[in-house]
Amino acid sequence: MIKSVSTLLVLLSAGAVTAQGMRQLDAHEHGVGHLDIAFDGDRIAMALHVPGADITGFEYAAKSSEDRAKVNEAVARLARPLDLFSLPDAAGCSVLEASASLESEAGQAEHEEHDTDGQSSEQMGGHRGETLPGENETEDHEHEHEHEHEHEHDSHGQEPAHSEFQAQYLLECNDPTRASLITFAYFEAFPKAMELDVQVITDRGATAFEVMRDAPTLDLRELF
Amino acid sequence: MILRLALASLRARLLTVGMTILAIALSVALFSGVEKVRTGAKASFADTISGTDLIMGARSGSVQLLLYSVFRIGNATNNLTWESYQDIAARPETDWIVPISLGDSHRQFRVMGTTTEFFDRYKFRAGRSLILAEGAVMDDVFDTVLGADVAATLGYAIGDPIVVAHGLASFVDHDNQPFRVSGILEKTGTPVDRTVIVSLRAIEAIHVDWQNGAAIPGQSTSAQTIRQMALEPQAVTAALIGVKSRLQVFGLQRAINDYPHEPLLAILPGVALQELWQIVGIAETALIAVSGMVVVTALIGMMATIFSSLNERRREMAIFRAMGARPRVILSLLIIEAAVMAAIGALAGLGMLYLGLLIAQPAIDASFGLWLPIEPPSLRELQVVLGVVAAGAIVSVGPALRAYRMSLADGMMVRI
Numbered sequence: 001m002i003k004s005v006s007t008l009l010v011l012l013s014a015g016a017v018t019a020q021g022m023r024q025l026d027a028h029e030h031g032v033g034h035l036d037i038a039f040d041g042d043r044i045a046m047a048l049h050v051p052g053a054d055i056t057g058f059e060y061a062a063k064s065s066e067d068r069a070k071v072n073e074a075v076a077r078l079a080r081p082l083d084l085f086s087l088p089d090a091a092g093c094s095v096l097e098a099s100a101s102l103e104s105e106a107g108q109a110e111h112e113e114h115d116t117d118g119q120s121s122e123q124m125g126g127h128r129g130e131t132l133p134g135e136n137e138t139e140d141h142e143h144e145h146e147h148e149h150e151h152e153h154d155s156h157g158q159e160p161a162h163s164e165f166q167a168q169y170l171l172e173c174n175d176p177t178r179a180s181l182i183t184f185a186y187f188e189a190f191p192k193a194m195e196l197d198v199q200v201i202t203d204r205g206a207t208a209f210e211v212m213r214d215a216p217t218l219d220l221r222e223l224f
Numbered sequence: 225m226i227l228r229l230a231l232a233s234l235r236a237r238l239l240t241v242g243m244t245i246l247a248i249a250l251s252v253a254l255f256s257g258v259e260k261v262r263t264g265a266k267a268s269f270a271d272t273i274s275g276t277d278l279i280m281g282a283r284s285g286s287v288q289l290l291l292y293s294v295f296r297i298g299n300a301t302n303n304l305t306w307e308s309y310q311d312i313a314a315r316p317e318t319d320w321i322v323p324i325s326l327g328d329s330h331r332q333f334r335v336m337g338t339t340t341e342f343f344d345r346y347k348f349r350a351g352r353s354l355i356l357a358e359g360a361v362m363d364d365v366f367d368t369v370l371g372a373d374v375a376a377t378l379g380y381a382i383g384d385p386i387v388v389a390h391g392l393a394s395f396v397d398h399d400n401q402p403f404r405v406s407g408i409l410e411k412t413g414t415p416v417d418r419t420v421i422v423s424l425r426a427i428e429a430i431h432v433d434w435q436n437g438a439a440i441p442g443q444s445t446s447a448q449t450i451r452q453m454a455l456e457p458q459a460v461t462a463a464l465i466g467v468k469s470r471l472q473v474f475g476l477q478r479a480i481n482d483y484p485h486e487p488l489l490a491i492l493p494g495v496a497l498q499e500l501w502q503i504v505g506i507a508e509t510a511l512i513a514v515s516g517m518v519v520v521t522a523l524i525g526m527m528a529t530i531f532s533s534l535n536e537r538r539r540e541m542a543i544f545r546a547m548g549a550r551p552r553v554i555l556s557l558l559i560i561e562a563a564v565m566a567a568i569g570a571l572a573g574l575g576m577l578y579l580g581l582l583i584a585q586p587a588i589d590a591s592f593g594l595w596l597p598i599e600p601p602s603l604r605e606l607q608v609v610l611g612v613v614a615a616g617a618i619v620s621v622g623p624a625l626r627a628y629r630m631s632l633a634d635g636m637m638v639r640i
Binding site: 022024026036038039040043045047170199201205206207208 | 274277469470471472473474475477478481482484485486487492493494495498499
């Protein structure tokens, strides 16, 4: 059984890849964004993925200067994590790295903003390779690029239906255990965002939460 | 003074009071027993895997992947190709990766193909490792390591030959390649206890003379030849992954989920467990509600007995009143009686629960793999006791008020 299924699978997947790259799309639900938070020592890594509709209200490629301004403003806002996810002052957190971008469905970044908060670039270089989840994908990049091209060809002439804002943050805190009460100013900043699905990893393992617009706080104290 | 009266009065009606107390005790034992099983099951589920950052499998649902890869419940929809497995293993974030290959069985137990790294990496109950009770981990292609329950149920010892059946609940045995028991694990309270562990190469080896799910007639490869074959697996069912830095877990998860060549799924075990609880939560609530209703029934039963006892005690109440007891003495006497009954019942219920646990604990562990710890009563159990006492006092207010109103007039007018 196993063997026959597996050979079949190998054939199938090989065929699919050589022909034109596998077709797959992430789930996309307007109003619901995803936030991943990992606590490790004095570092906190966060990754945010939100449908374009939640942030700017539209998902087509920005054409008018008004739309472009909106996107730029949103990306700039998303690159300031502590304004969106406020941590208690007692935690003493500062931003080591923050980047935000708008990705359309085909995968190409349309706008990007990198922001570093008062850290020397030397130090930054040291952290980059090992910590930012997004950065680690560089190896596959060439690979992916080919597929992206195909995708562009495929959908030539038609707009990508959905777009997603992505942001990656790396924070450093004096006392990360006190960073456990997070207030989501995010919902004030983006009135169309309704919900964030949050995944958290701490020493005690992984858990998931849903943070809603009408109760925009997250209490992680039991995880420390 | 009233308490003494109440106790004496209860003692005087020992039989009915005893029955009422028994009903309350049983209901409390049931209620806290359900609670114990619920938390115990939750804890033992959560304890089944720790130290693994991600579980990777073919794309399906996160709960499903968790169930078949860790709990051996249900089956995989697809396997994941060895190529993809190696791609993920080679990623810089990956610290370690352990393959899991399921699909064969031995008697009623599942056979799992993996690497010897599994014994170092698989952790349960807050970081405990698997320990061999006897023997050693597999060294040869045909070596197997048995979970504690497998060895105990089938009576295997080190060195015994065993035959692995093809597929689950299947009729064909791979009898041309007999395996040998090389090690037996200590009991863990996890599904590993009910698993036959072989090497990944062994899973390939048993299928050497098989094609399309059937043995090739007249063809049989000797064990020696098989040992020399490369036996590279083409697919595995799932993989446990450890990530170098916790900060990279989500990055790797996303990379696996967006893997361009094969639909893969990576889950965080803790998050998937939580999703599972959300599903099971409805049944849990129903169970608690039902056992809660049993407690309510017992308390209403107590109210009924108090009501009916009022008739017998008309005289008694009247005499109290005649001797100068105020109506509220009567009221509080009845309420205190009820509260005392409820308290004795609740405490006896807890006692019954602990007694039951003491007796049944090993049996429950053996038959369901569910370890229910015997711990001093938790805050929640004390809350239950207090709640029952309070509820007992409250339901007795009805009969007590009736006695309060009637005590004088009713008892003094002797009707013959």
